[in-house]
Amino acid sequence: xxxxxxxxxxxxxxxxxxxxxxxxxxxxxxxxxxxxxxxxxxxxxxxxxxxxxxxxxxxxxxxxxxxxxxxxxxxxxxxxxxxxxxxxxxxxxxxxxxxxxxxxxxxxxxxxxxxxxxxxxxxxxxxxxxxxxxxxxxxxxxxxxxxxxxxxxxxxxxxxxxxxxxxxxxxxxxxxxxxxxxxxxxxxxxxxxxxxxxxxxxxxxxxxxxxxxxxxxxxxxxxxxxxxxxxxxxxxxxxxxxxxxxxxxxxxxxxxxxxxxxxxxxxxxxxxxxxxxxxxxxxxxxxxxxxxxxxxxxxxxxxxxxxxx
Amino acid sequence: xxxxxxxxxxxxxxxxxxxxxxxxxxxxxxxxxxxxxxxxxxxxxxxxxxxxxxxxxxxxxxxxxxxxxxxxxxxxxxxxxxxxxxxxxxxxxxxxxxxxxxxxxxxxxxxxxxxxxxxxxxxxxxxxxxxxxxxxxxxxxxxxxxxxxxxxxxxxxxxxxxxxxxxxxxxxxxxxxxxxxxxxxxxxxxxxxxxxxxxxxxxxxxxxxxxxxxxxxxxxxxxxxxxxxxxxxxxxxxxxxxxxxxxxxxxxxxxxxxxxxxxxxxxxxxxxxxxxxxxxxxxxxxxxxxxxxxxxxxxxxxxxxxxxxxxxxxxxxxxxxxxxxxxxxxxxxxxxxxxxxxxx
Numbered sequence: 307x308x309x310x311x312x313x314x315x316x317x318x319x320x321x322x323x324x325x326x327x328x329x330x331x332x333x334x335x336x337x338x339x340x341x342x343x344x345x346x347x348x349x350x351x352x353x354x355x356x357x358x359x360x361x362x363x364x365x366x367x368x369x370x371x372x373x374x375x376x377x378x379x380x381x382x383x384x385x386x387x388x389x390x391x392x393x394x395x396x397x398x399x400x401x402x403x404x405x406x407x408x409x410x411x412x413x414x415x416x417x418x419x420x421x422x423x424x425x426x427x428x429x430x431x432x433x434x435x436x437x438x439x440x441x442x443x444x445x446x447x448x449x450x451x452x453x454x455x456x457x458x459x460x461x462x463x464x465x466x467x468x469x470x471x472x473x474x475x476x477x478x479x480x481x482x483x484x485x486x487x488x489x490x491x492x493x494x495x496x497x498x499x500x501x502x503x504x505x506x507x508x509x510x511x512x513x514x515x516x517x518x519x520x521x522x523x524x525x526x527x528x529x530x531x532x533x534x535x536x537x538x539x540x541x542x543x544x545x546x547x548x549x550x551x552x553x554x555x556x557x558x559x560x561x562x563x564x565x566x567x568x569x570x571x572x573x574x575x576x577x578x579x580x581x582x583x584x585x586x587x588x589x590x591x592x593x594x595x596x597x598x599x600x601x602x603x604x605x606x607x608x609x610x611x612x613x614x615x
Numbered sequence: 616x617x618x619x620x621x622x623x624x625x626x627x628x629x630x631x632x633x634x635x636x637x638x639x640x641x642x643x644x645x646x647x648x649x650x651x652x653x654x655x656x657x658x659x660x661x662x663x664x665x666x667x668x669x670x671x672x673x674x675x676x677x678x679x680x681x682x683x684x685x686x687x688x689x690x691x692x693x694x695x696x697x698x699x700x701x702x703x704x705x706x707x708x709x710x711x712x713x714x715x716x717x718x719x720x721x722x723x724x725x726x727x728x729x730x731x732x733x734x735x736x737x738x739x740x741x742x743x744x745x746x747x748x749x750x751x752x753x754x755x756x757x758x759x760x761x762x763x764x765x766x767x768x769x770x771x772x773x774x775x776x777x778x779x780x781x782x783x784x785x786x787x788x789x790x791x792x793x794x795x796x797x798x799x800x801x802x803x804x805x806x807x808x809x810x811x812x813x814x815x816x817x818x819x820x821x822x823x824x825x826x827x828x829x830x831x832x833x834x835x836x837x838x839x840x841x842x843x844x845x846x847x848x849x850x851x852x853x854x855x856x857x858x859x860x861x862x863x864x865x866x867x868x869x870x871x872x873x874x875x876x877x878x879x880x881x882x883x884x885x886x887x888x889x890x891x892x893x894x895x896x897x898x899x900x901x902x903x904x905x906x907x908x909x910x911x912x913x914x915x916x917x918x919x920x921x922x923x924x925x926x927x928x929x930x931x932x933x934x935x936x937x938x939x940x941x942x943x944x945x946x947x948x949x950x951x952x953x954x955x956x957x958x959x
Contacts, residue, residue, distance in 0.1 A: 431689055
């Protein structure tokens with residue numbers, strides 16, 4: 307299958323799953339705080355396709371797109387956010403803690419930046435074992451405000467660990483814009499002072515991000531250094547929840563509209579000869595996943611105390 | 616029987632485990648320098664090289680997450696902190712990440728990591744080089760917590776911790792490093808308390824250094840025919856309640872001597888367990904002994920007031936058993952000046 311088709315399948319699956327969350331969230335059956343990926347899909351799809359199946363990824367509480375791009379598994383996705391016993395995590399994690407280690411989704415954290423050093427340690431383990439497994443860690447621009455980001459970047463550069471730091475920059479930490487948080491102008495200028503590769507893009511074209519990531523992997527492997535991949539996007543929905551929030555006053559609808567003109571799904575759709583066939587297949591898959599999740603029983607009481615230590 | 620100091624026992628455990636299992640590595644601030652964490656990591660760098668023994672930037676928070684990531688991916692990290700106070704910088708990783716990662720993956724991933732943290736005391740350590748705070752860590756589900764007080768238990772606790780698939784924090788009291796004791800080759804598992812000294816009149820359950828004080832108290836009272844039983848829980852989580860309960864059921868009196876503040880401390884947990892499960896056998900309420908409820912001061916006279924010792928334990932026992940005060944004028948108590956003079 308060609309790259310553009312593979313990318314479109316990932317993009318459409320993510321968008322479709324999230325659209326179905328929006329449709330049904332009001333039923334109050336998905337009792338988990340939703341941090342929606344809508345608007346960011348090109349990053350997860352492009353980076354994950356470039357990384358390949360063997361790679362390991364770590365993410366945040368906003369990881370619907372990352373999880374679906376890496377696993378393609380909408381059954382487990384819905385089972386977990388419906389809190390059902392059929393899910394891998396059996397309802398222990400929910401929307402904020404999706405993971406699938408067998409598919410390389412090694413974990414997601416809802417404490418901003420706290421997963422970053424974990425990914426650095428995973429990359430260390432890979433290098434220790436002389437494995438060529440690649441590790442990427444995804445985080446928002448808010449994570450850069452945290453000390454542990456800088457500690458982790460420093461350690462990765464010092465130890466020459468070829469990890470990908472993927473910064474998904476939407477310009478806000480919850481509702482506070484970068485300009486109110488940063489004592490510097492451009493993060494890429496600052497990170498460039500470290501011994502690592504720095505690449506950036508504000509594209510919403512998954513193919514562009516895919517190619518940029520291939521370049522990042524190549525450079526980082528050649529130099530045996532980390533790569534900081536700075537990618538801009540626009541968060542379509544509120545920080546947490548499934549609604550718009552342009553009436554809240556902290557950002558303008560016009561900004562959204564200008565980004566929406568280059569929506570990642572629409573951009574990629576134009577490159578595909580018969581998108582309807584892909585869409586139909588994925589629509590069926592997603593409806594089936596939702597149906598199976600709702601039919602699955604809740605986890606049994608004994609699950610509560612399992613796998614604590 | 617062969618004897619080692621506490622420091623040598625830790626060193627021996629590190630050597631044997633790193634030799635046995637190539638996935639074990641040790642790291643932390645100054646782990647690989649010339650002082651070797653008070654001698655406990657001596658020779659490890661020479662034997663196993665910088666890949667498996669290295670010093671790190673002053674980044675306790677990130678380096679704890681780093682250990683977690685390495686553990687998830689098949690390694691067995693041992694992260695060492697020269698003071699518990701420094702470990703507090705990693706509290707986010709411990710409370711939010713390390714402790715819950717196995718649960719968060721529903722057991723798909725395991726977290727076989729060990730954290731060693733040293734409790735400082737004396738020669739003016741003051742309020743940021745002297746904390747113990749073990750109860751704060753034992754409070755969190757998903758962490759195992761141990762604080763062995765003898766060289767043999769230090770060795771075997773560390774070995775068991777390295778082989779365990781859960782995160783284990785081991786608290787090592789700096790003063791214990793010079794204590795010498797017999798070493799046996801019996802493997803011990805985490806979660807087994809030990810009766811360090813048998814007695815029928817009163818139970819003293821002590822943690823870490825307080826076991827040394829409790830045994831001193833027992834030796835002095837032995838001369839009056841009072842038999843004090845000293846029990847070391849060794850691990851706080853999992854806690855071997857039965858050994859503690861058996862002791863109190865036998866003696867009917869219990870003093871908890873904890874190497875920490877009393878208020879909301881591990882001593883409160885022990886007192887609650889004993890009260891709940893040995894109530895009918897208790898002849899008096901459980902008594903708690905611990906640090907004064909202040910930050911730790913620097914000046915020696917204030918420090919002496921801050922820390923409880925064998926004398927406090929003796930006085931508490933006398934009160935419980937309603938006997939006259941023992942004349943302690945001829946007794947020789949531990950004083951660190953006889954062991955070392957700074958900087959640590």
